[in-house]
Amino acid sequence: TANGNGVTTKPPPSSSPLRYSKYCQSNLRILVTGGAGFIGSHLVDKLMENEKNEVIVVDNFFTGSKDNLRRWIGHPRFELIRHDVTETFLAEVDRIYHLACPASPIFYKHNPVKTIKTNVIGTLNMLGLAKRVGARILLTSTSEVYGDPLEHPQTEEYWGNVNPIGVRSCYDEGKRVAETLMFDYHRQHGIEIRIARIFNTYGPRMNIDDGRVVSNFIAQALRGEPLTVQLPGTQTRSFCYVSDMVDGLIRLMEGDNIGPINIGNPGEFTMIELAETVKELINPEVTVKRVENTPDDPRQRKPDITKAKTLLGWEPKVSLRQGLPLMEEDFRQRLGLSENKVEA
């Protein structure tokens, strides 16, 4: 079947669950770029649960940390390599989960030239590796490819509304080029690709001061500081708990459909609603304060996940009200507000 991009994909979505169960049986050597980061480290945890998997992480530790992987360091099926994906890398692997890229606006705007290099040269290098060793490669693209969307909710067919020269462009245009590269390698060289368009994801191990809204609000609530709702406050996002995200990524990798496929939780909240929910669940004493916003902030965002449901048999299980309290102990620990030692 053609998927609208002039690409022929294998037909039956019904075979995905079968392939997925095959994943559980075969030995795979899996590379995770950006595996020391927030989503990457949770993905590594899940991949390591399968005793047939060997996992190699490459990360330059720009926004990630060894701490996120401490339980696996020294494990015979695990390897952690300090490496920057803008440099070539060679290893015999069957799968490449290519996550390496700072995801929070504060970090990706910090060195925009490096961000676009990571997206473009980093993805080229990983595609080169996939081509050389015959690996299947999954790119974690983003809902930011839809920009400030003029369609709501966003389906994968929507081409987006992106400012090519704005302060966010290094990230969203970078990911758009990365998607283009993936498809060109697929069409030109027959590389097996998968593209996930990830919507806002949250959970334990998010960087505490990286400016993302959920980590900001949880940290502020625990410190007893006002929750900073950026104006107008009516802008919306859809928040996916990290365990659901990881499940979706593995299903996409091991299924037959190349994507792009939206992976996110369609529950949509304004930032005012999010602040009120955090206040209620984490610390009813805190106040909510309105502050200035940053340029090009999308006004609304909500995934249409029909494709993920039908092609991957995936949908999120954890609601926002269930997920937010699951971050509390990890944040307390890292903020030095708790005596209890728990594993995040």
Ligand code: NAD
């Ligand atoms: P993160 O910043 O926690 O993790 C990114 C990891 O990549 C870090 O460990 C960082 O050190 C590493 N990295 C960055 N540049 C690198 C380079 N040049 N070479 C090697 N390693 C490098 O972010 P995250 O939230 O875990 O996001 C992971 C992926 O998912 C990213 O590709 C991001 O664009 C995508 N994504 C995330 C979200 C979200 O809400 N978290 C939303 C959409 C897309």
Ligand code: UDP
């Ligand atoms: N935001 C907010 N308060 C904060 C941080 C962010 O109200 O302390 C808002 C921000 O204006 C945006 C939304 O939260 O509308 C999501 O921002 P984030 O940086 O988490 O993700 P992204 O913009 O990449 O979706």
